[in-house]
Amino acid sequence: MASYTIDSVQSELKMTLYNKEVYDGPDANGVTIISRAKMGTTYVFSWLVTDGPGPDANIVGHMQGTGVHVANTPDVYQYSLGLVFGDKRFNGSTLQISGTSQINGEWSIVGGTGELAMAKGTIKRTEIRYIGTTRISELKIHAFYTPMNSTTVSSNNTGCKFQKA
Structure with a gap:
């Protein structure tokens, strides 16, 4: 008979970061892939994410994904994003983000x-x-998240055995 243990310790994350969107020129970090007069305009981007709003801020990652204009009013988009961290603290970790919002929204x-x-x-x-x-x-x-401990699964004639790696 297999046995296992589940630890569900949640951690809380509160932080303020800044993203930089550049729409034109040599530093542009997004492109329009479908252009429509009203709804349906679609963008793909990789916005810089920093620890401050100024030019001397440190880059902590990139917000990468798509935005689709979904309303007949200006600046209402459906976003599908991945915030990919590249800093020391969360290097390689991501936050998956979704939602319909305006520029000032949630x-x-x-x-x-x-x-x-x-x-x-x-x-x-x-x-x-x-x-x-x-x-x-x-x-x-x-956000709240659950830090994961890796586990290994092994099998023998008597069943499965789980252990922390």
Whole structure:
């Protein structure tokens, strides 16, 4: 008979980060892949995510994904995003983000990987500066996640055996 143990210790994550969207020029970090007069315009992007809003801020990752204009009013998009961390603390971990919102709105955190496994929460996005073709937004992240311990499964004639690796 197999036996196992489940530890469900949740950790809370509260942090403020900033993303930089550049819409044109040599530093553009997004492209329009479908262009429509009203609804349906689709963008693909890899926005920089930093620990501060200024030019001297450290890059902590990238927000990568798509945005689709989904309403007849301006600036309402359905987003499917992955916040991919590249900093020391969460290197390689991700937050999976989804939601319909305006520029100043809220997204749902619907999952995560690595240290942020099974994350659930929200991200409140607020535009703090829009100059020329560049938008800087504040990202207030609040999530709960379950840090995962890896397990191994072995089998023998008497059944399965689970142990922490």
